[in-house]
Amino acid sequence: xxxxxxxxxxxxxxxSSCAMGLLAAIAVSSMLLAxxxxxxxxxxxxxxxxxxxxxxxxxxxxxxxxxxxEIDADLSPLFNWNTKQxxxxxxxxxxxxxxVQNSVVIWDRIVRRKADAKIHVEGKRAQKYAFKDVTGxxxxxxxxxxxxxxxxxxxxxxxxxxxxxxxxxAFPPVINHV
Amino acid sequence: MFTEELKAFRRxxxxxxxxxxxxxxxxxxxxxxxxxxxxxLTNSESPIVVVLSGSMExxxxxxxxxxxxxxxxxxxHTGDITVxxxxxxxxxxxxxxxxxxxxxxxGPLPAHNQRLLTKGDNNEVNDIELYRGLEYLERKHIVGKVxxxxxxxGYVTIAMNDFPQLKYALLGGLGxxxxxxxx
Numbered sequence: 001x002x003x004x005x006x007x008x009x010x011x012x013x014x015x016s017s018c019a020m021g022l023l024a025a026i027a028v029s030s031m032l033l034a035x036x037x038x039x040x041x042x043x044x045x046x047x048x049x050x051x052x053x054x055x056x057x058x059x060x061x062x063x064x065x066x067x068x069x070e071i072d073a074d075l076s077p078l079f080n081w082n083t084k085q086x087x088x089x090x091x092x093x094x095x096x097x098x099x100v101q102n103s104v105v106i107w108d109r110i111v112r113r114k115a116d117a118k119i120h121v122e123g124k125r126a127q128k129y130a131f132k133d134v135t136g137x138x139x140x141x142x143x144x145x146x147x148x149x150x151x152x153x154x155x156x157x158x159x160x161x162x163x164x165x166x167x168x169x170a171f172p173p174v175i176n177h178v
Numbered sequence: 179m180f181t182e183e184l185k186a187f188r189r190x191x192x193x194x195x196x197x198x199x200x201x202x203x204x205x206x207x208x209x210x211x212x213x214x215x216x217x218x219l220t221n222s223e224s225p226i227v228v229v230l231s232g233s234m235e236x237x238x239x240x241x242x243x244x245x246x247x248x249x250x251x252x253x254x255h256t257g258d259i260t261v262x263x264x265x266x267x268x269x270x271x272x273x274x275x276x277x278x279x280x281x282x283x284x285g286p287l288p289a290h291n292q293r294l295l296t297k298g299d300n301n302e303v304n305d306i307e308l309y310r311g312l313e314y315l316e317r318k319h320i321v322g323k324v325x326x327x328x329x330x331x332g333y334v335t336i337a338m339n340d341f342p343q344l345k346y347a348l349l350g351g352l353g354x355x356x357x358x359x360x361x
Binding site for chain 1: 236237255256257258259274276277278279280281282299304324325326327328329
């Protein structure tokens with residue numbers, strides 16, 4: 001009845017169910033908090049200029065877009081007791097001449113502390129990732145949106161939008177180098 | 179401490195052993211049923227995965243448990259964390275979507291006309307080198323989208339892979355307990 005085995009069994013069962021209950025409570029509470037929280041005050045996303053140049057990809061010739069953008073946003077309200085990190089990314093969405101709908105991340109940042117959640121990015125070197133298209137950017141225009149992915153210590157991942165360009169930004173004609 | 183267990187074992191006899199073996203088998207079978215049922219519900223061949231590499235740090239560490247879904251009619255978005263498996267590669271990879279390209283409606287499901295490019299948060303470059311000659315991922319390579327997350331629980335399986343003796347000890351111990359317990 002009260003053997004060593006049953007004692008170990010009972011106490012470990014109690015411990016693990018307590019731990020599970022606690023984790024579930026944390027996950028559910030932070031989800032509820034996200035539901036009832038006021039929507040995020042819109043951040044500012046501005047595109048100052050876009051330049052399109054030819055470039056060589058791995059196998060084919062591409063058109064490369066070089067985007068000079070500016071981001072101004074305060075994401076600190078998103079941080080609560082269950083926030084492990086915030087993954088921020090600037091997403092360019094456009095439809096090219098072939099009718100392909102594209103969505104390309106050109107900048108991202110991982111924010112791990114509330115103190116770093118006030119974001120200000122601008123300048124020519126801000127673009128982190130190549131923005132290229134085989135078909136080309138002719139006659140296309142893009143919307144740039146700042147999105148976030150809230151990653152919890154435990155529980156469900158949350159996605160949202162923190163700001164967007166108010167109008168679509170047209171791609172200029174290609175500059176022919178040399 | 180085992181002597182009385184063995185005594186009990188002798189007293190209860192052959193039928194009892196058979197019954198316990200049946201119980202053991204039914205536990206394993208129901209586990210398998212739950213796993214496959216979850217797979218059907220989430221439309222993912224492997225709805226729960228363990229993170230094996232550090233390429234998504236600091237979001238996911240080795241041993242974290244991820245819960246996936248793969249809804250048929252839903253397209254993938256940039257920023258989604260996917261698990262994909264390239265044919266010929268042994269292990270599935272957990273990385274974030276960097277680019278999506280949706281061609282015009284061609285196939286039976288529009289959401290499946292999608293090409294994806296991924297990147298690990300902790301990697302400097304995108305995953306093209308991991309695609310084994312493919313230029314983009316296609317929907318058929320995707321196992322699922324990460325929806326939820328439980329830290330470190332999956333480390334047991336990594337430990338069992340690293341130290342096979344542990345796996346056999348655990349399995350043997352569980353089997354023995356199932357045979358000799360009396361309730």
